[in-house]
Amino acid sequence: xxxxxxxxxxxxxxxxxxxxxxxxxxxxxxxxxxxxxxxxxxxxxxxxxxxxxxxxxxxxxxxxxxxxxxxxxxxxxxxxxxxxxxxxxxxxxxxxxxxxxxxxxxxxxxxxxxxxxxxxxxxxxxxxxxxxxxxxxxxxxxxxxxxxxxxxxxxxxxxxxxxxxxxxxxxxxxxxxxxxxxxxxxxxxxxxxxxxxxxxxxxxxxxxxxxxxxxxxxxxxxxxxxxxxxxxxxxxxxxxxxxxxxxxxxxxxxxxxxxxxxxxxxxxxxxxxxxxxxxxxxxxxxxxxxxxxxxxxxxxxxxxxxxxxxxxxxxxxxxxxxxxxxxxxxxxxxxxxxxxxxxxxxxxxxxxxxxxxxxxxxxxxxxxxxxxxxxxxxxxxxxxxxxxxxxxxxxxxxxxxxxxxxxxxxxxxxxxxxxxxxxx
Amino acid sequence: xxxxxxxxxxxxxxxxxxxxxxxxxxxxxxxxxxxxxxxxxxxxxxxxxxxxxxxxxxxxxxxxxxxxxxxxxxxxxxxxxxxxxxxxxxxxxxxxxxxxxxxxxxxxxxxx
Numbered sequence: 405x406x407x408x409x410x411x412x413x414x415x416x417x418x419x420x421x422x423x424x425x426x427x428x429x430x431x432x433x434x435x436x437x438x439x440x441x442x443x444x445x446x447x448x449x450x451x452x453x454x455x456x457x458x459x460x461x462x463x464x465x466x467x468x469x470x471x472x473x474x475x476x477x478x479x480x481x482x483x484x485x486x487x488x489x490x491x492x493x494x495x496x497x498x499x500x501x502x503x504x505x506x507x508x509x510x511x512x513x514x515x516x517x518x519x520x521x522x523x524x525x526x527x528x529x530x531x532x533x534x535x536x537x538x539x540x541x542x543x544x545x546x547x548x549x550x551x552x553x554x555x556x557x558x559x560x561x562x563x564x565x566x567x568x569x570x571x572x573x574x575x576x577x578x579x580x581x582x583x584x585x586x587x588x589x590x591x592x593x594x595x596x597x598x599x600x601x602x603x604x605x606x607x608x609x610x611x612x613x614x615x616x617x618x619x620x621x622x623x624x625x626x627x628x629x630x631x632x633x634x635x636x637x638x639x640x641x642x643x644x645x646x647x648x649x650x651x652x653x654x655x656x657x658x659x660x661x662x663x664x665x666x667x668x669x670x671x672x673x674x675x676x677x678x679x680x681x682x683x684x685x686x687x688x689x690x691x692x693x694x695x696x697x698x699x700x701x702x703x704x705x706x707x708x709x710x711x712x713x714x715x716x717x718x719x720x721x722x723x724x725x726x727x728x729x730x731x732x733x734x735x736x737x738x739x740x741x742x743x744x745x746x747x748x749x750x751x752x753x754x755x756x757x758x759x760x761x762x763x764x765x766x767x768x769x770x771x772x773x774x775x776x777x778x779x780x781x782x783x784x785x786x787x788x789x790x791x792x793x794x795x796x797x798x799x800x801x802x803x804x805x806x807x808x809x810x811x812x813x814x815x816x817x818x819x820x821x822x823x824x825x826x827x828x
Numbered sequence: 829x830x831x832x833x834x835x836x837x838x839x840x841x842x843x844x845x846x847x848x849x850x851x852x853x854x855x856x857x858x859x860x861x862x863x864x865x866x867x868x869x870x871x872x873x874x875x876x877x878x879x880x881x882x883x884x885x886x887x888x889x890x891x892x893x894x895x896x897x898x899x900x901x902x903x904x905x906x907x908x909x910x911x912x913x914x915x916x917x918x919x920x921x922x923x924x925x926x927x928x929x930x931x932x933x934x935x936x937x938x939x940x
Contacts, residue, residue: 455860458868459853473939494939737864744860748853760851764917766861766909782905784861784912800912804904811904814865817876820935822864824873827936 433464433504438754441522441532443512443690445469445497447736448538448723450826451743452750453505460751466506466530468522469497471567474827477597478736478770479819480566481604484574485611487775493566499827515694517716534750536711537696537704538722538739539688540565541596544702548683550660550668559662560679564596576678577611583618587667587676589657591626591684594703596724596734598632599781601625601682603771606637609645610774621648622674624655624667632733633771633781633803640773640807657681687725696721703727708787708794709759711746720746729794732785733767740822741765741785763787765794767801770815778811779804858917859924870925873933882930888922 440456442449445467453467474495482488497507511525515535522530543562545551551560563573577586586608590601605623612619630637630651641649659668666675686692686702696713698705704721705714708729713719723739732738745763752759765785770778783801785794804811851857859870862880866872870881880888894900895910896918910918 454868459856474936491940492938495936496939498937499934740864741861744857748851748857748860752851752853758851760854760857762851762854764858764861764913766864766912768865768905768909780905782908784909786912797912800908800910802908808904813876814904817872817874818865820873821867821877821933823936824933825864825868828868828873828934 433462437462437464438533439464439531440534440750441530442467442536444538446540447739447826448743451740452536452747455744455747456750457503457505466508468508468510468512470511475566477566480570481607482772483570485607490571495823495827512690517719536720537691539690539725541685541724542688543683544686545683548660550662556662560660560681562682564682580677582616584677585620586678587622587674588680589624589667590682593631594728594734595685598733599769599771602630602637605649606640606773609648613645623651625653626655628653636779636803691725699727710749711742722746731796735767735769737767740825773807776809776812777807778815779807780811855920855924859921867933869928871931871933873935880925881928883926885922885926888925889919892918
């Protein structure tokens with residue numbers, strides 16, 4: 405049969421042959437198999453690839469990822485305190501290869517939605533029937549004149565993508581004198597990992613308390629208040645790290661003076677020994693180049709039944725890059741849930757089966773307040789057909805009563821299992 | 829069968845699916861929300877949180893209902909999650925995991 409998959413489906417549609425669709429599903433991806441290409445091998449992309457293959461072994465799945473290894477953002481704040489090693493958060497893509505998923509180490513530079521092709525930096529192209537784009541975030545440096553150069557960006561780190569920046573920030577903290585000041589700025593919501601900044605404050609505080617007790621942390625939060633688990637974080641800071649953390653809400657960033665090691669706010673300037681500035685984010689570059697960004701020049705609108713882009717047909721967008729539904733965080737848990745709703749829908753669309761009209765998503769975010777004690781925020785989200793979006797289920801979800809070692813055990817269990825879902 | 833055929837043709841043609849079209853994998857898709865913590869197909873890497881695959885349906889459903897109704901002591905998070913699902917959904921979840929084969933979860937491979 406020389407028809408490609410799309411032509412075949414058109415033929416099926418024309419002839420109304422549902423039985424023919426069922427008949428063509430084999431056990432393994434052959435030369436005529438439908439093709440799913442995934443851009444990005446993070447929590448969204450790797451999980452989507454794994455579940456398309458798990459649930460439909462006859463579909464040909466390819467992941468394009470620029471890095472050779474997966475590094476987990478969740479848990480990576482612990483590296484800053486020396487409470488864990490980056491190596492333990494670093495995993496290979498070998499598990500996906502073993503399951504018959506093709507891993508292409510390259511950079512996707514453009515997408516041609518009409519021809520259904522992805523062009524790679526290496527020069528080759530990949531054809532797809534359905535494309536899943538899970539590019540994560542890229543940073544918006546436009547409004548920070550002092551951080552335009554690569555050199556400046558390498559000195560004042562974000563460490564908001566786990567990996568080399570995490571290790572570098574750990575080194576800066578280790579090199580800092582006792583009695584030094586760590587200045588940490590982060591953007592207004594929505595940003596990746598709502599409780600993440602406050603967990604980072606706990607981790608750096610834990611390190612200072614143990615190793616450099618004369619040191620201080622100045623938290624320059626762009627938001628009017630702590631955006632997640634506020635009561636729990638306030639209690640942890642007051643109870644565990646008294647006098648160590650100076651929290652300043654509504655800290656609007658004006659610029660960063662790298663030479664003078666100063667963060668300039670609209671009405672103030674704050675000098676430090678180590679500066680950590682997380683710029684505002686938007687969907688990753690390939691989403692922008694593909695025309696997937698539909699909201700505030702930052703985020704990609706999706707149909708929540710399928711995760712298909714509202715702007716480009718045949719292209720699905722996952723995780724942090726999406727325009728989040730109300731009360732939905734940009735988190736690894738949510739990326740995992742997006743990925744599975746998307747995998748199920750992509751398979752259904754390819755096979756001509758009904759798409760799930762009642763998708764559910766669940767969020768669990770654990771935060772470490774020191775090396776062992778952990779607290780969570782949880783929520784459950786269901787599709788609202790009238791509003792055509794995911795909404796948080798009323799009465800469900802919530803936060804821990806207090807941080808505990810028991811939840812620390814669960815947090816590591818969550819990590820091992822969500823890593824396995826993506827890569828195992 | 830006729831409805832299924834029309835539905836399939838409409839999806840293939842990119843037409844909105846009527847709400848009555850039943851997702852044949854509904855139980856699997858709802859249960860997949862649990863597996864970020866409990867392991868793919870309910871087989872937990874390291875056994876914490878516990879594996880659900882191959883447990884009896886009655887046991888799982890009772891536990892989920894007890895979580896939902898706040899009857900289970902010592903819970904940290906499950907009571908908050910269980911409240912997010914209808915009783916019918918909890919039944920589908922329990923049925924799905926009880927039908928899965930028990931066994932150890934496959935861990936993500938270390939990079940080095």
